[in-house]
Amino acid sequence: MPELPEVETILRGISPAFTNQKIVDVIIRAQRLRWPIPKNLKQKLLDQVVTNISRRGRYLLLETRAGTVIIHLGMSGKLQVLPKDHLLTKHEHLNIVFENSRALCYIDPRRFGAILWTEGNPLQYPLLANLGLEPFDPNFNGEYLLTQARNRKICIKQFIMNNSVVTGVGNIYANEALFRSKIYPFVPAKAISKKQFQTLAINIQKILKQAIENSGTTLRDYATSEGKSGAFQKLLQVYGRNGKPCQRCKTILQQQRIGQRSTVFCPRCQTPIV
DNA sequence: AAAAGGACCTGGTGGC
């Protein structure tokens, strides 16, 4: 479900609703997620004030004086801001209820997401410690990608989807960024030129920025914290457009699988010749 | 160290 723009949109929705608010209840509905929700989460969070909410890669971090709640939305996870007495929806696994009578509600049908707790530096938590650069980090550029790609024979699409290289680029935006950069998705990362990497880095930033401005891409599950759809699906140029004409050259777009993920590209614009 | 593939889940869709 959520790539960086979707998580960022959710962050911008929940941050004003809950920052500096005190937690008055925590309801765990005994669902196993990717890992179990810590049983003592309520005990840890009760009466704590959320001092800051931030994002690292696709993880959201709710900080308190006692520790930090780490949230990942997996493929189908949603976070909604709802009145504390809202009607319970299916697959609602966790509610964090605040003094302002609103609740942060975690809903996740597939349960690939995670709710974790750490009392140390969350950025050093094992799942976060090895993340690569944020795409909007000033050091994220063509040169960085070129260095990272040295001797890597993995194809370029999987390379930019690797969170230890750059965080937050998932299947949709990888497809889109490669199309806009005119790069054939199957090229080995080490075969990409410096100039191509510079173009790619810029396009990754552009597309993520544009997607954030449009509140993300809604295909199925994804909704903002207010329950609204994103709008970026209207601006997708290749993802979900297999068999349709390329918007640049009218050639029919093709779909193949790379690492079990659908990959759509224009066989004419995205030439295999490097 | 890097790459490939399976595993974790539910729900929607399209074919027969």
Added chain:
DNA sequence: TGCCACCAGGTCCTTT
């Protein structure tokens, strides 16, 4: 209508 195969915004873990 029912059953089945396959697909979906992710990523960890095991094996090669």
